[in-house]
Amino acid sequence: MGQFFENNGFLLVTLVQQALLALSLYFPMMAGQLSLASPGFYAIGGYIAAIVGTHDYFAPWRDALGAWIFPLEWLLAALVSALLALAVGIPALRLRGIYLALATIAFVEILRVLSLNLEITGGAIGIFGIPQLFEARFAYMLIFAPLLAATLLFGHRLERSRIGRAFRAIREDELAADAMGVQTTRYKVLAFAIGAVLAGVVGAMSAPFLNTWNARQGTFDASIAYLAYVLIGGSRSVWGPVFGGMLLSALPELLRPLKDSRLIINGLVLVLVSVYLPQGISGACSRLLGFSSKRPSGSGELKEGA
């Protein structure tokens, strides 16, 4: 049994990490907002950890703090992500519909171009030899698993709080929520920022885990992968993204025998699930078991939503 964890440590931790990134997209979606910014914040968090961990300027800090430098990195990543989320979110979230998605695509692309060209991010090569928190890959479960548990608990509590109800109201009908006195822009920005902070912290934890960090960590492809996690898992409860993230990050491993056509099949799976299981797998399951009373929203939403 111990052997199993040792051999598959990397994959198992990756499953948890991807589930967390899926959740970072789920929080904005709780308030009905499509954000594709997670890879951007993830990349920033990772760069913060990488720079604090390797740059000469931080050497005295590292000596003074020892292993406590890692929580400091997480905190820093959370802080920077929150501030950036406000800067990106406020202009984009005053508007309705597709604007946040477009602004976050631009955000991710700008960050990618910057990190490819700046000196401090190591240019196209990236940053190497980031100090490790643990020796064994599987040991990283000690930070990722508690973060996942805490996030799930937080999400669960959030759904039942006043804020969560405001999110839901905006998601179901933004105009009606506005008319009822919900401060829609403020709540949308809040939902977006929660996701951003989570992605930033996951990034800061992942840089030591992966040992190297470069511009490929934050790309449009990743945005869509995380989105697929949420949609395929289901976007109606915190469990959907976790399930989707774990399933889809294991899928390429499972499809490995198919070799070259693997990526085509992967894409086709996404197409078929989007079209035939629009409520995601968890939505389809709960419908099968008969305890979903959620109305399927009609196609009338189409013109208004966008």
Add this chain to the structure above:
Amino acid sequence: MSSVQLFQNLLNGISIGSVYAIFALGYTLVFSILGIINFAHGAIFTLGAYLTYTLAVGQFGINGLLAGVALPWQLPFALSLLIGAVLSGLVGLLVERLAFRPLRNRGGDPLLALVSSLGVALVLVLVNAIQYLVGAEIYTFPSGVYGDLPPAIVLRISGQPVVIRTVQAIIFLVCLLILAAVGYLVRFTRFGKALRAVAENPATASLLGISVDRFILGTFFLSGFLGGVAGALVGTSFGVAGPYFGVTYGLKGLAVIVLGGLGSIPGAVLGGVVIGLSEAFVPADYGAYKEAVAFAFLFVVLLLRPQGILGRKQLQKV
């Protein structure tokens, strides 16, 4: 900057900008009718480039299923471009018929997110299928592909050279022709009138006897056609840089339509030219940041004028 350099940059900017314009037009047409962004548009762009290359050159490299295959015929460039674009249009039509329409009819729940991811999933399928067939290598069009034209014309302005590449001239002329044709189609024909009616209000249009589904199909065909032409033109100019090369252009196209105004046809054209010109004027020392120009624009527009340069203000209907 000397006036000659200014002139050269203007030429380069207008040429690439006109391609952005027709590409972005493909996004805008679909958006104005359905209110969705078709993320598969970037893949259609790639497809158009590969199809035109296949018809005009037909010589494949050393990777993929078609490795080493050389087609026995080569069509003239103009014909290849046309057929390639028509085939791209048909793929656009299939995308609507087989993916977007079933999704709309089922009414999935965060529809915006689903439509986006569906589009990108289609990109994955198309791009990986291309890679499976012809590999990820770079394909360049041979210089003689347009017939007996010289590769470039060099003008001399006050003793200094200004280079107009033949490709640039061809791109500009083709784009101009297409813009004029699309403009005519939308403004002055029965088809265009019906199209605008559907864009304004699908339910009313359908009550007036317009077959909405057919017009949506037509729009996807037109959009795919435009995407295919844009891809082929960029491909002839800079080479077809692997199956993923359309994805970057796909994202840039989004910046173009936001800048011009979502759903506005003149806006897409204006946005394309503005971004093309801005990129051309990025100083050579900062060339690496050129890729970020379009996205920086997107942010500025969101801050200052979210409806875009020519867009209509968002109406808040209940």
